[in-house]
Amino acid sequence: MPTETFFNLPEEKRQRIIEAAIDEFSRYSFHKARVTAIADNAGIAKGSFYQYFEDKKDLYKYLMETIAKKKMSYINKDMLLNRDKYGFFQLLREVFLSGIRFAKENPRLVPIGEMLLADKELLHELYGENMDRNNDFFKQLLKYGQEKGEVDPEADLDLLAHMLSVLTYSLVDLVMEDGKIDMDDMEIYDKMLYFVENGIKKR
Amino acid sequence: MPTETFFNLPEEKRQRIIEAAIDEFSRYSFHKARVTAIADNAGIAKGSFYQYFEDKKDLYKYLMETIAKKKMSYINKDMLLNRDKYGFFQLLREVFLSGIRFAKENPRLVPIGEMLLADKELLHELYGENMDRNNDFFKQLLKYGQEKGEVDPEADLDLLAHMLSVLTYSLVDLVMEDGKIDMDDMEIYDKMLYFVENGIKKR
Amino acid sequence: MPTETFFNLPEEKRQRIIEAAIDEFSRYSFHKARVTAIADNAGIAKGSFYQYFEDKKDLYKYLMETIAKKKMSYINKDMLLNRDKYGFFQLLREVFLSGIRFAKENPRLVPIGEMLLADKELLHELYGENMDRNNDFFKQLLKYGQEKGEVDPEADLDLLAHMLSVLTYSLVDLVMEDGKIDMDDMEIYDKMLYFVENGIKKR
Amino acid sequence: MPTETFFNLPEEKRQRIIEAAIDEFSRYSFHKARVTAIADNAGIAKGSFYQYFEDKKDLYKYLMETIAKKKMSYINKDMLLNRDKYGFFQLLREVFLSGIRFAKENPRLVPIGEMLLADKELLHELYGENMDRNNDFFKQLLKYGQEKGEVDPEADLDLLAHMLSVLTYSLVDLVMEDGKIDMDDMEIYDKMLYFVENGIKKR
DNA sequence: GATGAATGAGGTTTCATTCAT
């Protein structure tokens, strides 16, 4: 956790630091990223960095949390709360699209997450055992889909959740070119959804 | 490319070095992996390392090539050559399973590939533009599936190839726990295939 | 260029570092000189060295600049500015003597310059094409001498400039024994000047 | 001294080694030059190198001797033996020209000598005190010139010898561009001689 | 005598973190 000092900082300065961190961690893996570069780009002294964070990992953890929260905020909460008004596949579509919107508006955050996912050692260190909240989310959703009779009742929800989770990531990866996303490329999202729907719907 | 000296080494020693390299690179990303550790674990002098490889990256590249070749060798070549004897989904199943067999027998090689995939900078440096041979392979296969009338003729092959590629990886990831695979867990592979088949087959 | 950090250092410490550098580079060629030795002798950590200079070459370049400036400062500027009050050979004598005075007071700087001059590769790297400002200086002087009618009007100024430049160096070399100069050995400078004067004066 | 083994080598092989050594030492100072490069370029095993020479310095010493001898061989011995038939300045001219001829035919040997001259430590180690045979040669010549009444009887022969020695080197340097010499550029040699003659002749 | 693999000391450089002001 960042220190109290950090949270007492003027918003603007805190932003500058976060920005600089994002910039560095989106370009380089945790180990290659340099504290010096972050401090420099944020325009703060290296010493200050250690007044705000315990160490490099402390900032990194905080960043991951921030990112996770931000990503969640892209999901239309109303739809989830009133999910009964929508079909399962409509909800799924919303989840997919929220991922895309998030990536479009925060392209630099995408590789940060991906790099962490690849670094099992670090991942374990940060989250210990419970490292797939993402899957849990999809699993809940799928269960609901089964209950509503839209999803194949035989389906293995753990497997499906994992697949959906992975596909979301991959979709973002596919449409992101050089850190940019062509949001208008709507067709492709629906193609994937079409594929998924055929794959898992109840027949 | 490793030096001639390296290839002149007795098989046993070469293996020790490769083993040590795999050990290090499967645990740590390229940047965190240490030449010193590799040399130590291989039981050779640090100086010797540099008689065999130009630098850390040289060994790494060589390792990736070796891994790629090994992975390919797990695909049943006969089936590919006589693909007309098999249905498309039978072929796809073979490809999936080959990935699993490879992962089961070489569990430490899996994270090496995954870490590389996450390090865009390194990936680019090693392979430049043509970095998705994996996708190409699936695209060929899918095209064949369309020609045989088994795959949805409307399907976007680029998208599908990407998805299949990603799903293969994810499947391996899913069944690998602490570097071990439960091969007998056959059911899950077929579940995924079932899902995929429903998703993309011609109706 | 040294970093800002270096220039922020207390004068005393900066001097210690420069001293240590001079000590090392006056004894050993650029390639044999060791950063470690410099850091040790300056009483700073090796890491600090790299906070002050980009690398060994950075310090070396800076040292050469410093030396060049210092050497220039030994020339009596008044004489150059009011050169019309003096004969050409008087000016030349002043230039010669300035070289001697510089060498006498900074004996360790002499071999540094000489070693660089011998390392064509390094020389080229540092100065690119324009690496004989020394010659230019003498050429200007000689031109002036011709205009005043003191120097043989037929003389090839490029050649003469080169010769004078070389002779200055050699004179210093000659009178420097074990890094010390016997300044009182005035006679020898005049002998050389006598020789030069006879060689190039207008008849 | 090279080992007997070296001298027993077939002429052709010995030449190859010497060639490779010249190539390396003409490009790099003693310390930067690499034994490995020499062995490689000579097409011999690294181990063999140490069968022929005690160490890098041993080869270097031998090379310097060879060069010195070769350089001497360019002086017209007949003229020296029958020096009475020629004037002093004719002899001096011959010595100058021999230096030029040597440089023209062995351009790579020139920088080797120059680099050594700049490395006082090495120079001392190789030749101890008596490191100016070159000067001695010129001193003998000048003495003879005085005796014949052609050279200023007041002249300080040590100084003049030094100057002549230095000027010879510098002349070579001046006309050598990129390791090549324009021998037809005869005029310049005579200009320098003219200058020298005026400088030191008896009046 | 020839070979080429093996060695390790030693060099340069990087960087997270500490600390004095």
Next chain:
DNA sequence: AATGAATGAAACCTCATTCAT
């Protein structure tokens, strides 16, 4: 709180030389 200089462990890499075959 802020600064930025100081540190040193540890990484990569080079190369002369030795040694077993």
